[in-house]
Amino acid sequence: MATATSEDRLWMTAALALARRGLGRVSPNPAVGCVVVAAGRAIGRGWTQPGGRPHAETEALRRAGPAARGATAYISLEPCSHHGKTPPCTDALIESGIKRCVISCEDPDPRVSGRGIAALQQAGIDVEVGLCADTARELNRGFFLNKLTGRPLVSLKLATSLDGRIALASGESKWITGEAARARAHLLRASHDAILVGGGTALADNPRLDVRLPGLDARSPVRVVMDRRLQLPVEHDLVAQARIRPTLLFTAKQHDEAVLAGYRESGVEVVACEGADDDSRFPEVVLKALAERGLTRLLLEGGAGTATSFLRAGLVDRLEWFRAPMLIGADGLPGTGRLELESLVQAPVFRREALEPLGEDLLERYRREAA
Structure with missing residues (x-):
């Protein structure tokens, strides 16, 4: 101009x-x-x-x-x-x-x-x-990614110690970050169309995956669970509340239709996917299905296996990394798993865009460098 x-x-x-x-x-x-x-x-x-x-x-x-x-x-x-x-x-x-x-x-x-x-x-x-x-x-x-590539933007949210651990070896993780960081994470949820966790995390943490900030309850995103083995029981809160909060369950095709019907009767939208058994394909299949439903912004919240599968597939666009001033050690549970890199050139590279102090914690925001 x-x-x-x-x-x-x-x-x-x-x-x-x-x-x-x-x-x-x-x-x-x-x-x-x-x-x-x-x-x-x-x-x-x-x-x-x-x-x-x-x-x-x-x-x-x-x-x-x-x-x-x-x-x-x-x-x-x-x-x-x-x-x-x-x-x-x-x-x-x-x-x-x-x-x-x-x-x-x-x-x-x-x-x-x-x-x-x-x-x-x-x-x-x-x-x-x-x-x-x-x-x-x-x-x-x-929106641009949806129109040009057929998938939404993917932001990976991590809340870790300084050495990248999300929990003790026992699984204890409440709370690594403080109240200000947790409130900021809810604000992050409010700026996304959907929030995704893996079946294991859903089962272990029983997350509500909503926005719990005054006046912002209506901004809770669509809840998405990737659960190829159907670890999530029909009695789980995410299933029981599906008529209140839109909930999508992505799983493999081999499950009996009678079993899937139990989820559907509770209001869950079940998507039985071709490719769900392939770690390298499952994230891409899920993103394509979300884009077809008009969703443009997806927040990944866990766990480490799910985060790693998206990182391996090169499908993480942004990192929202909440870091607490503590050390947990090598026996703690890491925020991500093995990327199986043979060379540093293969490592996903992100550019830091902002640092946001939140009490004693810090939010580091990164954007994926174009390949």
């Missing part, structure tokens, strides 16, 4: 901040933010609403009202140009009478890609594309 002014950057940064409010709540849609500006003042703000509708642009224009005529709209992703469950956002922008539209990046959805920009330009609106594009693409990386 043409050289951006400091004012342009200010308003696009605001649009991106608004977009982040939708993470974990808007799938299968992207999380988008929009700010309508006139005479140096924001006259309308909007972000994608829960469930993906209304869209950010229509929300911002609704708040701006007639004052939008002649204004500039800053949008974190190319506006949609196709008829879906709502009319195209390009139509709303054109009808509003805005004079200029600054768009951070193109939408990878083939129904939109480039068409939204072209529609605005054909209507005589001055369109500029590319401001804060890298930030916008990273914010909606799950």
Whole structure:
């Protein structure tokens, strides 16, 4: 785009901040933010609403009202140009009478890609594309991965000692990290569409896999269990509460249909997968199925075997590593298993993006380096 002014950057940064409010709540849609500006003042703000509708642009224009005529709209992703469950956002922008539209990046959805920009330009609106594009693409990386590769973004969350242990040899792990770190982990859950554990972890820890922060209960993600051997009993809390919290169970195909029916009767969506018996294929099969259901952001919470299977398959995009200031030693249980590397060149490499102190603990956030 043409050289951006400091004012342009200010308003696009605001649009991106608004977009982040939708993470974990808007799938299968992207999380988008929009700010309508006139005479140096924001006259309308909007972000994608829960469930993906209304869209950010229509929300911002609704708040701006007639004052939008002649204004500039800053949008974190190319506006949609196709008829879906709502009319195209390009139509709303054109009808509003805005004079200029600054768009951070193109939408990878083939129904939109480039068409939204072209529609605005054909209507005589001055369109500029590319401001804060890298930030916008990273914010909606799950949506981009879903559209371009057929899988969601995968974030691996670990809570360990300084030496990478998640528990004592006895299995004792409550609590390695403190209250501030645990609350932050719940906030992390709220920004993802789904949360996944292995069958062994589900059986051993009896996790609720929900968000337990004041006012955020409704943001609890879809619960996913990878359990090829069906270790999870029908009486387990994750099964018993499946009608309250959407729950998916991925398992192997060889189980008797009468056994699977018990889970389904409790409200669990059971997915019997080809490839579940193959450690190298199971994660990919699960991710493909989740993407087909419109999910764009998946949080892995354990255990070590499940984390390792995704790392081996090269399917972890981000690390959310909570580290406590203690040492457990080599007899403790590690956060990950054997990656069976023959050379350091094969090691997955992540770039640290942030350090966040949480009381005595530390959250280290990493992004996978492109191959």
